[in-house]
Amino acid sequence: MIERHSTTSGARFAFTDRWGGASAAPYDTLNLGGAVGDDPATVRHNRELTAKALGLDPAGVRWMNQVHGREVAIADGDTGPGDGPPAADGVVTARRGLALAVLTADCAPVLLADPVAGVAGAAHAGRPGLLAGVVPATVTAMRALGAEPGRIVARTGPTVCGRCYEVPAEMRREAERLVPGSGATTRRGTPAIDIPAGVREQLAACGVTDVALSPVCTLESPDHFSYRREGTTGRLAAYVWVDA
Template identity: 70%
Template sequence: RVVWMNQVHGPDVAVVDGPWGSDDEIPAVDAVVTARRGLALAVLTADCTPVLLADPVAKVAAAAHAGRPGMLAGVVPAAVGAMVKLGADPARIVARTGPAVCGRCYEVPEAMRAEVAAIEPAAYAGTSWGTPAVDVTAGVHAQLERLGVRDREQSPVCTLESGDHFSYRRDRTTGRLAGYVWLD
């Protein structure tokens, strides 16, 4: 009883009440939301930020895939918005972000950093070696804060730095890490 996504680095969200059928095409979305107890929502990542959300009072959960393009397109605010439509209150939402490439390691061209910072200033970063960088997880947490989500925690693991985690940026070929959220 797991709901997977066809992740495409966009802002789209699917509200679900069960796994996809064997004949169903998995939709191209980067967030799934449910109010169904016992239904696990899954997000796959290597360097992108996995975002797991739950309102334990309203019994609404969400999983989101926030890479740089999805973060900029607003996938996390869209997921929270879908949760609110199902009765969630941002002040009660518990948010956890999992292992992702950190801002000290996500090197990008200066023009890309400027483009990202123009949309999400909190994502502006520099590498540990002094070049332009983007911190997607910091951008996600800033978005959550603006939405009123106060109970937030961030994994300290940088996928590029950790030999125990997959990183496409490090290896140029990789597997995926899975994050799951569900309601008891």
Template identity: 70%
Template sequence: MILRHDSRSGAHFAFTDRWGGVSAAPYEALNLGGAVGDDPAAVTANRARAAGELGIDPGRVVWMNQVHGRQVAAVDAPWPGVGAPPVDGVVTTRAGLALAVLTADCTPVLLADPQAGVIGAAHAGRPGLVAGVVPATVARMTELGARASRITAWTGPSVCGGCYEVPAALRDEVCAVVPEAHAVTRWGTPAVDVAGGVRAQLAGLGVTSVDDAGICTLESPDHFSYRRERTTGRLASYVWLEE
């Protein structure tokens, strides 16, 4: 169920795979996305299972309404009522509050400066990479007292540059903004390396402690991939500070 759970100086980072949940195909089994057509009761049960595995309160998880933009919100509790506004980044100083990113090929980015007590999470697909959602998230963290040089970052399971085929013109558009995202598929066609672009953006901001989950969602049968399956579930990546 939990692919990786890493803890550093009171900051926790975790990523799920697709197994251990109750959703039926094509969302089998641990679908954590609430806007992909799955039974809402199954999603609620899956989110509770994942939280239980991590030892966190499912009612203390912030889920975003992700729209492939660069808007970032500072939060101190989950959104009430109708839910989250359209954002692709969240930051908090509230210990015990988990920030979550949903993906099925896009790059989830988790960030923490435990010394300042500030964490952030960003949803970086190709449009978000170009729009600058990761720099925007780091900027909001620094407003709350974080320093880029102290931030630890993780990029989670996502489609790799060797698999993310795009038209040449689209690759050119991306690389005009983030040159480090330039890639070629394993079969020799134009591609975009979103995670590589994110890591380059972080390095440019002075974030040098960056780890990668090292899993391509398109290649791994243990992970949801929109490019492979179209109708499918969503993985979750979590970051939180110990209370």
């Protein structure tokens, strides 16, 4: 199943769950991650199914080789047969109709669009990327392409919530120091990090105020992949583009 969001001005957002694909356990069934041990042909099939369901050209979706950093790539043209996805955790484009994708299985997919400028961005915000600043780096890259923070629409997808993401106390202190508002407490009263809250605070500091956070916690939801719950598992995908 694909959850879709759109704006009247042409910004498009989509988030997948784990169902409707062809992957076998433990990747069942709509695994869209190509580096988790699943059959490559099946992953390609799943990506084609998803793209076509969204009305996109499967060959035109821009993916990243995500490395838990803050590098941001620019997708500005057609790729050649030997071109692989860039090693980055953020990608931006000023090409209307070009879809950007981010893979997650507990990390936060952060989708951004300025439909007036025709600029889109996607960021992979796990704990390392959040603390490294991949979200503000992606907004900065979008601004360089003509986007204005006050016009940017931001949506996050399913991610582990702050009530479930337990971490050592020192890690929470470091997160709160680097990204105020990201320190949290689990339901059991133990230290935690709230990635979506940290993303929201970073976006606000960048001047982005039209922000909606997904209510879905991947660790709690059996309909979504969760690395913390399952270890070996598939990957969800989130897509963003601006209508041509």
